[in-house]
Amino acid sequence: MHPILPPFPTTRLRRMRRTPALRDLAQEHRLSVKDLIWPIFITDVPGADVEISSMPGVVRRRLDGALRAAEEAAALGIPAICLFPYTDPAVKTEACEMAWNPENITNKVIRAIKAEVPDLAIMTDIALDPYNANGHDGLVRDGVILNDETVDCLVRMALAQAEAGADILGPSDMMDGRIGAMRAALEAAGHRDVTILSYAAKYASAFYGPFRDAVGASGALKGDKKTYQMNPGNSDEAIRLVARDLAEGADMVMVKPGMPYLDICRRVKDSFGVPTFAYQVSGEYAMLMAAVRNGWLDGEKVMLESLMAFRRAGCDGVLTYFAPEAARLLNQG
Numbered sequence: 032m033h034p035i036l037p038p039f040p041t042t043r044l045r046r047m048r049r050t051p052a053l054r055d056l057a058q059e060h061r062l063s064v065k066d067l068i069w070p071i072f073i074t075d076v077p078g079a080d081v082e083i084s085s086m087p088g089v090v091r092r093r094l095d096g097a098l099r100a101a102e103e104a105a106a107l108g109i110p111a112i113c114l115f116p117y118t119d120p121a122v123k124t125e126a127c128e129m130a131w132n133p134e135n136i137t138n139k140v141i142r143a144i145k146a147e148v149p150d151l152a153i154m155t156d157i158a159l160d161p162y163n164a165n166g167h168d169g170l171v172r173d174g175v176i177l178n179d180e181t182v183d184c185l186v187r188m189a190l191a192q193a194e195a196g197a198d199i200l201g202p203s204d205m206m207d208g209r210i211g212a213m214r215a216a217l218e219a220a221g222h223r224d225v226t227i228l229s230y231a232a233k234y235a236s237a238f239y240g241p242f243r244d245a246v247g248a249s250g251a252l253k254g255d256k257k258t259y260q261m262n263p264g265n266s267d268e269a270i271r272l273v274a275r276d277l278a279e280g281a282d283m284v285m286v287k288p289g290m291p292y293l294d295i296c297r298r299v300k301d302s303f304g305v306p307t308f309a310y311q312v313s314g315e316y317a318m319l320m321a322a323v324r325n326g327w328l329d330g331e332k333v334m335l336e337s338l339m340a341f342r343r344a345g346c347d348g349v350l351t352y353f354a355p356e357a358a359r360l361l362n363q364g
């Protein structure tokens with residue numbers, strides 16, 4: 032679209048920026064509390080419910096703390112929270128059986144929140160890393176991440192979470208074929224209306240560092256995730272991955288990380304027109320918070336500006352650790 036632009040002084044683009052009212056009228060994109068998904072860290076490990084040092088202001092929560100967060104989200108009008116478990120190193124095995132145990136912390140928290148705050152949407156994470164002695168998202172044999180064997184585990188994990196009452200399943204593992212396998216298993220088990228938000232374009236990024244501290248995967252992880260997560264040098268591949276996941280039954284897709292990959296958000300939205308989300312990941316949060324804590328950036332302003340960037344790039348919503356703070360500001364108007 033190329034609007035007709037008569038030459039100066041007929042055109043003075045500053046006219047529409049002169050007052051707050053005119054700026055409001057001309058604003059193209061808006062950020063609402065309804066665009067936010069709040070990721071929270073949960074744990075059943077005694078003493079682990081502390082602040083994460085690389086993520087100031089973010090804490091791990093026991094079941095009662097998770098319930099309070101759910102109530103807070105609902106009170107603020109945030110539509111969904113997303114659960115990430117920190118697990119006891121003692122339960123991590125090479126076979127990752129705890130990942131699909133109905134009594135693992137994620138499934139317990141899902142049931143508890145659904146009983147108390149039923150209207151809040153609960154999103155989960157599907158990947159083996161919190162339960163894997165190797166710290167990887169997939170099963171490892173002789174240093175190789177196994178695809179098809181991992182997909183079988185992920186399907187079990189998905190079914191256990193759906194059974195517990197999850198509304199949105201979030202496969203973040205980047206194995207091939209997982210969306211189709213999960214969708215078929217959900218249909219067969221009668222979970223026809225459980226949605227899948229696929230981490231379709233997930234890059235092998237150094238911006239996940241603080242998250243790995245939060246879920247306790249940093250110590251366990253051997254090597255890197257480059258054989259399954261995307262090469263940051265690729266863009267066309269993101270389109271192929273999104274097309275593939277949609278064809279296999281994903282309802283929504285995600286680009287991750289967020290701010291360094293806004294070009295991918297835009298391409299995905301323009302190419303497919305499906306519900307598109309970005310994950311403003313732990314490293315992005317840590318980066319902004321470090322500057323804010325030093326007094327170098329205005330926290331409220333950079334938070335809202337960074338979130339608006341996702342809307343402008345075509346995202347329908349954002350997973351962000353800023354969700355409750357941003358919601359408080361947005362609710363003030």
Ligand code: PBG
Pocket residue numbers: 156157158159160168203204238239240241242243256311312313314
């Ligand atoms: C793991 C997972 C990761 C994140 C979400 N799910 C880390 C990784 O892939 O190593 C990162 C989120 C963040 O950094 O905030 N499957």
